[in-house]
Amino acid sequence: MKCREAAEHASALLDHDLDLTLRARLRLHLAACAPCRRFAEQVRATRDLLRGAPAPAPDPGREDAVVAALLRGKPEPDDGP
Amino acid sequence: MTAPPDPNDEELLPRLRAREEAAFRLLVRRHHVRLVAVARGLSLPQEAAEEVVQEAWIAAMRNLDGFEGRSSLRTWLTGIVVLMARKAAAARRRTRTFSDLAGPDDEEGGVDADAFLADGHWREPPWHWSEVDLERALAGRQVWAAVQEAIGALPPLQASVIRQRDVEGLGARETEAMLGLSEARQRALLDRARFRIRATFERLTREAPARAMP
């Protein structure tokens, strides 16, 4: 396995989304290749940093507008008279 | 004593049915941005996505009785947004030019081909950085703010998928049910999104001023 292929599979490895053969070949490559190991580790760190990141709140103006619309219970356009 | 945790979505149901403002606000604050990302992922530009999600909120809250609790409220809401966003995107395709549709760059951004030599070896190995270097580079800014910014800079479909899978931690099957993307498609989008964000973090650490001597 070449470094390029190893890097391409580094993300799928995190999700246990590689078949056995491919995973074994990748692990073999990572064991022998420091740059790819570093890359794979950084992809993992990236994934871990994302987990649970609080959803940004909507702009206050947007939030107010949505809540106001919900309170009005604005009828849908095709509701008719 | 610590304050009681915010009620979860399902606990909010009776208050939502009673049309309580605080309950609406909590739910909107919790899901709106993610739902807009879902709509953006279905080829709607930002403003159109905001409009569709607002309409979806109204439709959902008017039809709360139709929510039977067989899925989570989050999944049910997402389903309504997907339905309405698809419809809106189809209507736009009929009336607008392609140039204002989002999405063509969603297929880009795999492992950077330039990082490798023709023989498949690294041209330039990854810069040496870790989470600690990233925190230092952010100089007091919240890592989470940088994360959200990096996600916001992704092509819309990648952003939508990585939010579901990595931020919310939902599985491939649940994401497929919500967004209608096959697991193979998610695989490609998720890989690209992670690689792009890794590259963003690498750039941040590289561009940070050289470490001061302790």
Ligand SMILES: [Zn+2]
């Ligand atoms: Zn390698």
